[in-house]
Amino acid sequence: MFKTTSFFKSLPVTLMFLIASTAVFSQTDSVGKAVDSVTIVPKKKSTGPKLKGTVVDAATGKGLSGLNVRVEGFSAALTDEKGKFSLTVPDYNAIVTVSGAGFQEKEIPLRGMKDLVVRLHEESFTSLYDEASYAFDSKRLSYIAGAVNAVSTGGSWKLNAETPDTYLQGRIPGLNVIRRSGTAGIGANLFLRGFTSINSTNQPLFVVDGMIYDSNNYGSSLIGGHVNNPLQYIDVKDIDNITVVKDGTASIYGTKSANGVVFINTNQAKELATKIDFSLYGGVNLEPKQLPLMNSNGYRLYLSDLLQSGGIPSSQVAALPYMNDQLNPNYYTYHNNTNWQDQVFRTSYNQNYFLKITGGDDIAKYALSIGYIKNKGVIDSTDLIKYNTRFNAEFKLTSKLTANANLAFTYAEQNLRDQGLSTTTSPIFSALVKAPFLRPNEVDANNNVSPSLSDVDIFSVSNPRSLINTAQSATKNYRFFGSINFNYKLGKNVNLSSLIGVTYDKQRESYFIPRKGVSNDTLRNAIADSRLASQVQRVYNLYSDTRISYQKTFNRLHNVSATAGFRYTNSESESDYARTYNSATDQLISIGNGSAALRELGGDIGKYRWLNNYLAASYDFSRKYFLNLNLAVDGSSRFGTAAKDGFKIGGSPFAVLPSVSAAWLISSEQFMSNMTAIDLLKVRASYGLTGNDDIGNYTSRQYYVKQNLLGLSGLVRGNFGNPELQWEKVAKANLGIDAAFLNEKLSLSIDFYSNKTSKMLIYEPTETVSGLALVVANSGSMRTNGVDIGLNSRILNKSLKWDLGLTYNTYKNKVLSLPNDNGSLLNSYGGATYITQKGSAANLFFGYKTNGVYSSNADASGTGYTIKTPVGNSVAFSGGDVRFADVNGDKIIDDRDRVVIGNPNPDFTGSFSNKFVYKNWSLDALFTFSYGNDLYNYTRSNLESASNYNNQSIAVLNRWKMEGQVTDIPKATLNDPMGNARFSDRWIEDGSYLRLRTLALGYNIPLKTKALKYAKVYVTGNNLFVITKYLGYDPEFNATGSIYTQGVDTTVEPLVRSFQLGVRIGL
C-alpha cells in the first residue's frame, strides 16, 4: 500500500519530467525548420459559378486584405489589398466562410447572392459564429441544437484574482455563480439553471482537457467555515476557452450530467514560433467596510438594561468591574473603547507572477506555464501561496498517430482562520460580539500595557487577537492532474482515440486553537481549552475515455458524424483526522502534545467505479437542419442492485440516458435572403434524460460504523442499506432561439427550459424504534422551469468601440412529490429552518412572522398572546416584546405559528458587461446582479438579539425602553425568555444587489523596440461597489453547496474589494 502510494506520489513528477524532456528534444531537433502552419488548399480544382465580393472591417469600412474566403471542402481564395475576392462556388446556395488573423470567423449562406459584402469584426468579438469546444472537438455555435454557451477567456490577463468557478460569474446565461466568501481561492458554488436535487450535488461536472475534473470535496475541513476548492488549482490564465452545456444534450456524460457540463480547455500552442508571455501583478486588498456596532458607551447602557432585565439587583450591577468607575486595579482593563473589527481586518497585498512559453515544430508543440500567487487575506495573518505549473503538448508521432499530453501540477499553502458557525474560534465573529470596553492586551492598574494578550473575557468571549496571533490553521495541498490522449487515424473518416489520465490530490490540514484567550469548549467528558487537530485527505482517480469516431459529408449537403466510446473512472479517496485537546502550553501545537485520553481518530474511505458507454450521432442537412442523438449507458458501483430503472447486465443495473436535439437555421433559408437585417436566426429544441450519481458510495449497501460505549469500541449498524437506491433522473427540455441582427450589432439567445427531477433522493425520517434517524430513498420529484437570456450588442463601432453584454436568468422551482405528500421536510442550519413541501420551492425559509414591537404593556396585553414555557406555564407578552403573528389563532405563539417567511432563490440573476476599446486603451466593466433572493442574516440575528452580553449593532440603540415607544427593536432581555430573537422575518432580508464586479483598464504600450513584442499594463478593480439593502458585510456568500444552507450569512470573510496593477510583456 505504502509503495503504491509513493509510486503515485512520484508519478506526476516523473511524467512531467519525461514529457518536458521529450518536448525539449523535439524542439532542439527542429530548430530552424519551424515554419508557421499553412492553410491547406483543396487539391481538386473546383468548378462552378463565380462569387465576387468584398471583405471590410465592420468598424472602419476599409477593405481587408489577405483574408481567407472559402467554401468548406470545395474552394478557397484570398482577398486582395482592397478586400476584394473572387471565389468559385458550387452554387449560389453554398455557405461561404471568411476568416483571417485578427478577425472573427464568419459564415454567410449565399441564399442566391452573387455579390457579397462581408463586414468582419475583430477576433475578440462575441459572436454566434464562435466555436464551442467540447472535450475533444469543437463545433460552431450556430450549428448546435442544444443550449450551449462558450466563453473565450482571451487569456484573462486582467482577471488574475479569479478561480475558474468565480471567473464564470456573469458570463454564462443561466449560470448563477455564488462566491462562497472572500477567502482567497475558496471559489464559488455554481447553480446552473437553479437546482435539480435537494440532497445530492447541484454542481456541474467539470471536464478539463477531455478529462473529468474531480471538483468534489472529500470530507469536511477541520477549519471552521472553510471549503477546499479543487478548481483553484487551475489558473485562469491557463484557460483558453470554456463551454457550458446546460440542457439535456449533456446526457452523454450519463449519470454525472444532471447539473450540466462545463468544458474547460487549457492553452495549447497555436503557432510554431516560440512565444513568451510574462506577467507580474501587485495589488492591494482593501479592509472590508465594517458593520456598525455600539461603542463602549452605548454598549454599557445596553448592558445596564440587560442586567436589570435579568433581575440582577442594582448593588450587584454596580459592583461589576465594568460598571465600577472608581479607580481600581481593574479600571483600565474595563474602560476602553476598542474597535475589534480593526483588530481583525487588515488591508493586505497580493502578488502574482506568471510565465507562459509556447512554441514547437511540426513534430511537437508545447505550451508551458508557471505561476506563483501570494494573496494575503483581509483577515490578519491569513494568506494563500500557490505555485502552479502546466505542460500541454501535442505530438505528431506518425502520420496517423498523434498524441496530446496535458499535465498540471499545483501546490498551495494557505493560512486560514475559523469562520462561519465556529462562533468561539472565529476572529470575525468574536470581534463583532466582543465588549468594546475591553482591550486586546493585558493592562495593569497603572495603565501599562503588557505585550501579552488578554485572556478570554468576563463574558467568555474569545480574544480575536489570540485567534489571530496564537491560533494556527493551515492547509497544504497539491494536485496532479494529467492525461495523455492518443489519436489514431484508422481511415479517412474514422478516428480511434483513447485518453488515460490520473488525478492525484492530497490535502493536509493542521489546526491549533490556544487555551489562552479562547473560551473553552465542553466535551463529553472534559473541558477543552486548547484544541489540536490534523487531517490528511487523498484522492486518486484513474480515468479513461476511449472512443471511435466517424465523420463524413455526403454531397456537401449531408454532414454525418458519430462517436461511440466508453469512459471509466476508478476513484479512491481517503481522509484521516486526529483531534485532541489540552496541550500543556500554547507553545505545544502539534497533535502529539494533546491529552492522550481525549484523542480522537477518525476518517473515511471512499471508493467507487463508474463506467459510461456513450454514443453521439449528429446529422445535418446543408447546415440548415440539425439533428443530434446522444445515448449514455452508465454503470456504477454506487447503484443498488435492485434499482428499478435501467436494465441489468450480470445483475448490475445500468442507467439508460438518451437525448435528442434538433435545430433549424432559418436564416439560411432562401426566403430569408431579403431580410438583410437578420444575420442569423435559429430555433432549436432538445430533450434528454440526465442522471445524478451523487448518492453516496455505499448508501445502497448496508454498512456498520464504529461506536464507543463506555470506553469500549464496537460496531453498530450505520444505515438501512437501500438496494433499490439508484441515480436521480433529471429530464431536461429546452427550447431556444438564437438571433443576430444588423451585421451582428445585436445578437441574442433565449432559452426556455423545464427540468424535471424524478427518483429524487430524500432523507426520510423514520420511526424512533428503528434505531436510525433516516432512510435514504429515491422518493421525491420536482420541477424547475426557467428562462435564460444572453444578449450581446455593439453600441458604438467607430474608433471607440462599445460592447454591451447582458445575461439574465430566472427559474422557479416546485416540489412535485414527497414520500408523504401532505407532509413536509424541515432542515435546519445556523438557526434557520427550511421547509420542503409539495407545491412550492424546495428550500423556503420557515419561521415566525412579526409585526414590530409592542409599544406598551397595554398594547401587548390587548392581544392576549402568550408563550408556553417548557414546563407548561403560560407567559404573556409585554411592552417591548416582538409582536409575533398568531397564525393559527390559538393565542399561543408556538411552532404551529410558523409560516414561509422567505425564499432564498432569486427572482432573477444576471450580469451586464461593458467593454470599451479606444486606440490602445480598453476598459471592461462587469456588473452582476441578483434580485429577489431572501437572505437570513445569522450575523445580525446575533448582533440584534438584545438577549445576551454580545456587543450589538447600532440599531439596538433604538431598542424599546419606555412605555409607548414605537420602535421595531425589542427591549433588552437577558436570555430572551419570550423568544424575541427566534428565527423570524426580522432576520430575513432582501438579498438583491447590483455589483460592479470588475473594472479593468488595459493599455497597450506602443513600442519602438523589437526586443519586445508587446507590453501591456492592466489596472483592475474587483468588487468595487455593491448596491444593496442588505445589512451584512456583503449579500453574496454561500456556506456550502447544499440548497439547505443557501442564503444563510454565517459571518464568513466578506468579499474583498481589491485593486491590481499588472504588466504583461511578450517576447
Next chain:
Amino acid sequence: MILSEKYMIGNTTRFLMFVMLSVLSVMTACKDTWKERGMVSGEAMTLSVMDKINANANLSTFSGYLIKTGYAEIINTSKNYTVWAPTNSALQNLDASIVTDTAKLKVFVGNHIANLTYATTVPADTTQRILMLNGKYVPFTKNTFDEANISLANQYAKNGILHVIDGAVPVKQSIWEYVSSATIGLDQKTYLMSLNKTAQDTSLATITGYDPVTGKPILKPGTGLVTTNRFLSAVKNVSNEQNQYTFFLLADASFGAEKAKLTKYYNSTSISPDSTTTNLTSWNVVKDLAVSGAYSPNQLPAQLLSVNNVNIPINKSAIIASYKASNGWVYVMSSMNFSVAEKIPAITVEGEVVSSFSSSGISGSVFYPIRSDNKGISYKTLEVYRSGVSALNVTYRLRNIPSATYKVYWRAIAGTTGDPQTVTFNQKLVFNSSNIATDLGYKPVSVASTDATANAIAYSDLYIGDCVVTKYGNVTMSLVSAASTAVNVNTLLLDYVKLVPVIQ
C-alpha cells in the same frame, strides 16, 4: 410542456424596472442602509439625564446641587440612572446645614439617585425599595417616592429616567444608626454598644509580608479594622440597609424591670449581683427585641415571634415613640412584659449526644438505634447493651444552664421491636454542678407494651426527680447503669432527658 409561464414575464418586467432603478440609484449615490437604522432621534434617546434636568428650569436648585456634589458628572456617564429630582420649591426649606456642608449635601443628593432605571409602570399597590447611590433604600411606588409625590414621571433619557418630585427626601437613619444615637432607652443602648468589638479583617488589612515559617500574611497593625457587634451577628443585623426590620427599644425602667425578672436565673459563681449576671440578664432581654420585616404602627400585631422563638408581647399603648428608619421601624416601649417561661425554656438532652463514657473498650456494646414510638414517630436513642461493665457512666455536658430548680423527666423504653433488652431494668441520673451533686437514684425504665394505653404511658415522659442548679453555668449529667455486669441488667437506654425549670 408549457413555457409561457406568467411569472417569467412578471420577472422580466421587474427586471427592467430593476435596471432602471439601479441606474437611478447609482446616480443618486449609494444610500447607507445602516445610517437610518443606527440613527437615534428624540430627546429620550439623545439627552442624558443631566441634560434633562438642566432642561427643566424648575429643577435648577437640584441641578446646582448635582454639580456641587459631583453627581452631575456621574449621571452623565454611560450607565443607567434614575433620578428623583425635587423641584426648586421643594428644596426651599432644606436645612441650611445640609446645603452648606458638601459632605452632607452629597449624602442628601445621593438619596435621590439610583443605579439602573425604575419607571412608574408598576401596579399601584407595588412598593419597590430602591438602593440609592448613598447606600440607602427608599420606597418607591407608582405615585410616590418616600413621602414625596411624583409630579412628573418617566422622563426618559439616553442613560436613564428622571422623575420630578414635589418634596425633598431627607436621608433617614438606619435602625442601628438611630439606636446608636438614641436619647432614650439609654441603658439598653449602652448595653448594645458594649457588644461592639473591633477586629482586623485579613482580607482588608494591608499585607506587609509573609511569615517565612508559616507562610501566613503579616498584617500591618491598624489596617483593615472592622467593628462587629454581637447583637447584629447573633440576633438581627439591623444595620443592614437592604432588609427591613422592626426593633424595640425599652425605656430604662422597662429594661430594668425585665432584667429584674430574669436576674435570678443568672446567679453567677462570683459575688451576686455581679457584672456577669447583669450581662447575661441584659443579653437575655435584648435577644428578643428585633424581628425581620418592617411593621408600621398600623400593621403592628399584638405579638411577634423573635428569632429565639420567644413571643414579643406588644402593648401599643406602651409605645412612647416610634421612628421610621431607612430599613424599618423602631419603637420605644415603656413596658414589654416578656413571659419568663419562654425566656427560660425547658432543656432537652438527647440520649445519643454523649460526651463521654466512663469505660473504654465498650464500643461494641454502644448502639444508637433509630426506633419508632407509639405514634409512629421515629426517634434516635442511646443503648448500651452487654457492656459487661458495672455502674457504667455515660456523661453529658450541659452548658450555660440558668440557675433554677428543674424537674427532671426522661424517656427510655425497652422492649421495642428489635431491641434485645426486652425486660425492664434500672438506671439512674446524677447531676454535678457548682459543687452540688444530685443523685436521683435508680429508676426502672418503661417497657413497650402491646396494649395501646399502657404503651402510651410507657412512651410518655417519666418524672425522675428534681435537680437544683444554684449557679448559672455548666452542669454535668451522668446516666449510670446498675452496679452489675449481668446482661439485661446493666443495660443503659435513653431517648432524652428533659429539664423543666420551675418558674417562680
